[in-house]
Amino acid sequence: MKFVADTMLGKLAKWLRILGYDTLYQSYYRPGVIDRVMKEDRFLLSRHKETVDQYTNALLLDAGRVGEQLSDLKRAIPLKPDQSNWFSRCLICNTLLKEAKEDKAQGNIPEYVFYQNIKGIRFCPSCGRYYWPGSHRTKMMDQLREWGFIR
Ligand SMILES: [Zn+2]
Known part of the structure; x- marks a missing residue:
């Protein structure tokens, strides 16, 4: 499972990396960048409905706190991070x-x-x-x- 986290989800991206997930994150995406990385078979996480609506593998996160975002994510997709991969990414x-x-x-x-x-x-x-x-x-x-x- 690989992710791309949209702007405003920097904390969530950090925690997904802690859990070992390949997670792209930028505080700003130039037009076309998300389109391009979504071709790498990534799952998009975003707080913007207009962005989420453009992709099938995408989840809208309404919650502001990272703990709530993670539990919303766990509810939406089977997130079973392998503990041997934790702390393996920058x-x-x-x-x-x-x-x-x-x-x-x-x-x-x-x-x-x-x-x-x-x-x-x-x-x-x-x-x-x-x-x-x-x-x-x-x-x-x-x-x-x-x-x-x-x-
Ligand atoms: Zn690094």
Whole structure:
């Protein structure tokens, strides 16, 4: 399942990426861009009825809060995110993360992380951002549990 999230759905796009879904998102789409990416067999999520009406694989999201948007999405399509894919994508640019090489990671992440979690450090080959398991991720897991993604 691949998504394209329309403008105003940046937070939802981030959470779908956390759950491992390939999710395109831009805060602005030039005319024709959504048309083009919908040919990649994506599912469109939008807050604009006029946009949703143009496609068959599309869902209108009325809710303003990301938690409600996710539960509306779960009600509309069978969303069963595979936990082994969680935290596998860059939250900023959607690229699949890669294992970070030890020598490259050092200097790009806080020193304490480097010494504690060297196994879990990944980086985005596209934008260069580094990711590691830590308190930030624990908070995300708590949120996913609250939304019913973890039983
Ligand atoms: Zn990136």
